[in-house]
Amino acid sequence: MSRDTKGDLFSMIGGNLAEGHEILDLMMAAATNPDVVMTEREKCRIFLGRFLFAAATEGLNQARETFPVSQLDVMIDLFIMFGEALASVTVQGFDLSTPRGKRLVRNEVKDKVMLGYDLFVQAIEKANAQEEDKLMPGSPTKAQRSALKWLRNRNGDGVFDKSGVLVAGGERAPVMRATWNHLAAMHMVEFYQDRRRVRVTDFGRRINLSNDEESK
Numbered sequence: 598m599s600r601d602t603k604g605d606l607f608s609m610i611g612g613n614l615a616e617g618h619e620i621l622d623l624m625m626a627a628a629t630n631p632d633v634v635m636t637e638r639e640k641c642r643i644f645l646g647r648f649l650f651a652a653a654t655e656g657l658n659q660a661r662e663t664f665p666v667s668q669l670d671v672m673i674d675l676f677i678m679f680g681e682a683l684a685s686v687t688v689q690g691f692d693l694s695t696p697r698g699k700r701l702v703r704n705e706v707k708d709k710v711m712l713g714y715d716l717f718v719q720a721i722e723k724a725n726a727q728e729e730d731k732l733m734p735g736s737p738t739k740a741q742r743s744a745l746k747w748l749r750n751r752n753g754d755g756v757f758d759k760s761g762v763l764v765a766g767g768e769r770a771p772v773m774r775a776t777w778n779h780l781a782a783m784h785m786v787e788f789y790q791d792r793r794r795v796r797v798t799d800f801g802r803r804i805n806l807s808n809d810e811e812s813k
Contacts, residue, residue, distance in 0.1 A: 653679075673714075680710035722803065739809070741780055744772040745801055747811040748786065753797035763795060771812045 625647050626633075635643075653675065660671050684703040737745065748755060748765055755765030763770040763777065777795050780786045785801035788794065 676710055676714035680707040683710065723805075737780065737783060737785065737804075740812070741776055741783075742804070742806055742809045743812040744770070744776045745780055745785055745797065745804065746806045746809050747772065748795070749797055749802065749806070750811055753802065754794065755796075756794045757792075 625644075629640075629644075633640075657671055657675060660666070660674075661668065666674075684706040747770055748763070751766030751768065755763040755770065757774070758764050758769070761774050763772065763774075777786060777788075780801070781788055781795070784798055785804065786795050787798050789796065
């Protein structure tokens with residue numbers, strides 16, 4: 598699609614970002630309007646996208662209204678089932694003479710869909726980590742961040758020995774007990790089994806420690 602065409606399409610919704618039905622109307626107009634300068638392949642792609650967008654939106658809404666499932670689980674299942682559906686359509690649409698050929702196509706489609714899903718999740722996790730990791734009053738100190746990374750690098754779970762030193766992954770932590778108390782107060786780790794053990798919380802796992810070194 599040319600730059601001018603994109604500009605024309607953008608102006609159709611008043612220069613504002615489209616929502617829901619506006620996106621569907623815009624996509625349909627682009628695919629069927631003879632005055633829009635696009636190749637037939639581009640029109641076909643937008644035409645398909647319009648119906649896929651509608652199906653995904655309606656499917657998500659109906660699923661969340663019908664089943665007591667979290668939004669995250671519904672999104673995960675959307676990618677999985679889209680891979681299943683796309684693989685089935687691909688197999689049915691082509692003359693694949695052997696079961697092995699069908700499996701190859703099926704796996705290829707699944708791999709591509711799951712790659713998109715993984716990138717999607719990584720982008721969300723990175724954005725969340727950046728927001729949660731901003732230095733604010735009560736945020737962990739450098740030493741505390743290093744201790745958290747040390748534990749995360751050893752399965753995120755440890756037990757205190759008789760001298761009060763945390764042992765995780767067969768190693769004794771070079772960290773004082775007070776550091777774990779501070780991290781627990783910030784909900785980055787939690788004690789359990791009468792405070793004899795400590796583990797990293799979901800919040801603690803989302804903290805971006807890529808620029809931190811573990812305690813030594």
